[in-house]
Amino acid sequence: MANKSGSDMTVLRVDPTVWSHALEAADGDARRIEIRGEFDVVVHNEPLPAGQRVNRTTPSG
Numbered sequence: 001m002a003n004k005s006g007s008d009m010t011v012l013r014v015d016p017t018v019w020s021h022a023l024e025a026a027d028g029d030a031r032r033i034e035i036r037g038e039f040d041v042v043v044h045n046e047p048l049p050a051g052q053r054v055n056r057t058t059p060s061g
Contacts, residue, residue: 012054015039 012035022041026032031047035054
């Protein structure tokens with residue numbers, strides 16, 4: 001769920017169950033997790049730079 005504030009910042013809330021599974025798959029290294037949406041995360045082999053950890057996707061349909 002994305003929330004827009006008055007600034008240029010978007011806050012994404014990842015489902016807690018999805019986050020815990022992703023964190024376990026990333027061996028506890030949250031820098032390896034790319035957040036795309038509430039239920040959409042990708043675990044990478046190497047840590048990502050801070051600017052690449054959140055890539056918001058739009059629902060198709």
